Amino acid sequence: MNLLEMNHIRKHFDGLEVIQDISLSVGEGEILSIIGPSGSGKSTMLRCATMLEKIDAGEVLYMGERAACVTEDGRQIYPKGEEAKQIRSYFGLVFQNFNLFPHYSVMKNITDAPITIQKRKRDEVYEEARSLLKKMGLEDKENAYPCQLSGGQCQRVAIARALALNPRILFFDEPTSALDPELTGEVLKVIRSLADLQIAMVIVTHEMAFARSISDRVIFMDKGVVALEGKPDAVFDSDNGRIREFLGKIAER
Amino acid sequence: MSFSVMLEQLSSGMVKSLGIFVLTLVFSLPLGLLVAFGRMSKNRLLQNIIKVYISVLRGTPLMLQLLVVYFGPYYLFGMRIGGTYRFLAIIIGFSLNYAAYFAEIYRSGIESMPVGQYEAATVLGYNKIQCFFRIIFPQVVKRILPAVTNEVITLVKDTSLSFSLAYAEMFTIAKQIAAAQTTFMPFVVAAIFYYVFNLVVAVTMEKIEKKLSYYQ
Numbered sequence: 001m002n003l004l005e006m007n008h009i010r011k012h013f014d015g016l017e018v019i020q021d022i023s024l025s026v027g028e029g030e031i032l033s034i035i036g037p038s039g040s041g042k043s044t045m046l047r048c049a050t051m052l053e054k055i056d057a058g059e060v061l062y063m064g065e066r067a068a069c070v071t072e073d074g075r076q077i078y079p080k081g082e083e084a085k086q087i088r089s090y091f092g093l094v095f096q097n098f099n100l101f102p103h104y105s106v107m108k109n110i111t112d113a114p115i116t117i118q119k120r121k122r123d124e125v126y127e128e129a130r131s132l133l134k135k136m137g138l139e140d141k142e143n144a145y146p147c148q149l150s151g152g153q154c155q156r157v158a159i160a161r162a163l164a165l166n167p168r169i170l171f172f173d174e175p176t177s178a179l180d181p182e183l184t185g186e187v188l189k190v191i192r193s194l195a196d197l198q199i200a201m202v203i204v205t206h207e208m209a210f211a212r213s214i215s216d217r218v219i220f221m222d223k224g225v226v227a228l229e230g231k232p233d234a235v236f237d238s239d240n241g242r243i244r245e246f247l248g249k250i251a252e253r
Numbered sequence: 254m255s256f257s258v259m260l261e262q263l264s265s266g267m268v269k270s271l272g273i274f275v276l277t278l279v280f281s282l283p284l285g286l287l288v289a290f291g292r293m294s295k296n297r298l299l300q301n302i303i304k305v306y307i308s309v310l311r312g313t314p315l316m317l318q319l320l321v322v323y324f325g326p327y328y329l330f331g332m333r334i335g336g337t338y339r340f341l342a343i344i345i346g347f348s349l350n351y352a353a354y355f356a357e358i359y360r361s362g363i364e365s366m367p368v369g370q371y372e373a374a375t376v377l378g379y380n381k382i383q384c385f386f387r388i389i390f391p392q393v394v395k396r397i398l399p400a401v402t403n404e405v406i407t408l409v410k411d412t413s414l415s416f417s418l419a420y421a422e423m424f425t426i427a428k429q430i431a432a433a434q435t436t437f438m439p440f441v442v443a444a445i446f447y448y449v450f451n452l453v454v455a456v457t458m459e460k461i462e463k464k465l466s467y468y469q
Binding site for chain 1: 367369370372373374375376377378379380383387388391392395467468469
């Protein structure tokens with residue numbers, strides 16, 4: 001069974017079709033990158049997958065459990081209460097601009113949800129958080145506040161915060177777009193190091209070399225549809241006109 | 254009347270002013286939050302009712318509102334007024350009025366919060382109540398503190414409006430002494446009392462602001 005399945009998703013904003021009948025699936029431990037020009041619907045697709053955006057048609061399933069669906073007559077059905085909580089526990093999301101909680105220390109940012117939402121034991125959560133921070137290279141920052149950290153450090157805390165809930169799949173929404181090139185490297189390195197955790201990852205990114213080397217599969221989105229999908233080499237070396245144009249523009253930078 | 258007797262009488266009035274001040278805050282701060290929720294509710298009817306409430310309470314004099322709360326029950330239902338109801342009417346009037354102002358301050362703070370904070374909390378599994386009280390509200394408090402300080406300082410001075418219901422707080426007493434003894438002195442003393450009171454309020458609020466300045 002696929003970890004995540006999105007079937008025939010449609011999404012429009014004020015009549016503009018941002019996503020036009022897209023289906024995609026992610027298997028256990030799979031690393032999927034989504035690339036494409038701005039406005040192609042990549043981020044919207046992630047927001048639909050993480051239930052931050054309501055879909056206008058189609059269905060979203062995690063481990064076969066329904067996270068969102070739209071009926072024939074256009075009713076949007078979303079799980080509530082415990083059911084929703086269960087489904088949310090399957091995934092984590094790392095935002096472009098981190099969205100850390102500024103009033104919480106690094107430690108509290110990471111541990112608050114496992115303790116208050118998952119009702120796990122404080123000592124155990126703290127121990128796990130410390131090892132996550134170590135993995136992120138931030139072992140000396142647990143008492144710092146987000147405003148005292150660099151963007152790259154903030155993003156690594158945000159990754160640790162998502163991992164602390166032990167998700168099966170982690171979404172990255174342009175995790176390095178708010179960072180300068182130097183800080184981008186440190187965040188990409190951390191994401192790369194997660195590859196052996198056996199967590200599935202879906203990464204929306206503009207870092208082409210990174211996407212090519214880390215991914216099991218790449219999706220190229222353009223104007224709300226999947227224009228190309230396949231192994232990284234097959235996609236990046238494809239002679240499809242649209243992706244050649246896109247990669248050409250990126251190379252010009 | 255000796256100066257010390259006057260001071261004593263004014264001090265006892267001060268205690269009553271302080272009582273109005275504290276009780277008004279105790280009731281209007283939580284009530285204001287509820288009103289703010291109503292104001293931001295998706296329910297159009299509730300939203301409009303609250304809009305009218307805020308509009309009326311901000312648009313008419315507090316003194317007049319106190320008179321309505323105090324005398325209204327008598328004219329409407331023939332209820333016996335006076336006695337303990339005088340103080341009760343003052344607290345009700347002040348709380349309802351200040352809740353309207355606080356509601357708008359809360360709303361300004363809540364609406365200024367970046368949507369990303371809600372989204373991050375939602376994805377991490379916080380439900381709406383947890384998200385509000387753990388993530389949003391603490392940050393809102395920091396944002397609205399200067400505006401709240403303004404209101405609280407105004408409240409200290411507004412307690413003097415209770416003279417309109419002849420409640421024996423400091424200003425009422427100062428007026429009585431001044432009229433009886435034909436002296437200006439009680440007003441001078443009252444002014445100093447109010448000023449010192451507000452100085453304490455301002456310093457306290459500044460301390461709280463400092464305490465919350467550990468993050469941005």
